[in-house]
Amino acid sequence: MKLVVDSGSTKTDWGFFSTVYDVKAVKTQGINPCHQSEEEIRTIIRNELLPNTQNIDPAAISEVFYYGAGCATESICTQMAALLKEFIPNAAIAVDSDMLGAARALCGHAEGVACVLGTGSNSCLYNGKEIVDQVPSLGYILGDEGSSAALGRRLIGDCLKRQLPETVSREFMERYSLTKESIIESVYRKPLPNRFIAGFAPFVYEKRAIPEVHKMIIQCFSEFFTRNVINYHKPWLPVHFVGSLAGSFAEELRETADSLGMTIGKIETSPMYGLVDYHATDKA
Known part of the structure; x- marks a missing residue:
């Protein structure tokens, strides 16, 4: 049996499998060794993972492939592998970044x-x-x-700077009980402003058919392509996406890519089953 783990700061997906057709999936809260102590991570595993995997013998797990937020240095990866070894003693454990996990889930064994x-x-x-x-x-x-943060930031700015229809701006401010002063307070003085502004992405999704909002979405995605993807200088390669926002705005992503002469490949909300497929093959 193998175990694939996709861990972000918000949630962690654990996939136990022997074949791609038989996967036991478990969710726990997020794990990030940059922000959590080893004991905090142990507590998550003990309290959230182990009670939901009582029918799985840890000794039967031969390989663990852990892809996690915060796993960006060799020392952190080594630390995380040692911690997992406490619970899965017989397994060979590989720890890598969540970005590599996304790439393997989306591209498999192909360039992209x-x-x-x-x-x-x-x-x-x-x-x-x-x-x-x-x-x-x-x-x-x-x-x-x-990102959700970029869409939320643009929505707030466009509302306050009168770039959107008045009805849309008024509905936005009233729905979330916002004022210019409360926005300034949340963005510049309170903790976690990125989560505050990212939390408005669902409103953007709801209003995406309004021409001014649609234009805003396309401009945000165009910035992503021109400031990131184009700089790999591989216009013939497919561009794949994963993430909750990518899944919600798949149509707008394809429209933006088409306008820039790029080819969209896969768009997935989660990397888990792509990772299971990748590591179920002999090449992995």
């Missing part, structure tokens, strides 16, 4: 450009096994183009 669109955004050029180039994400202030 892999992109993640969620609260933030990220991308890479992948050669069928490893990441060979990566334009930095830079976070919601300097980057994260095309």
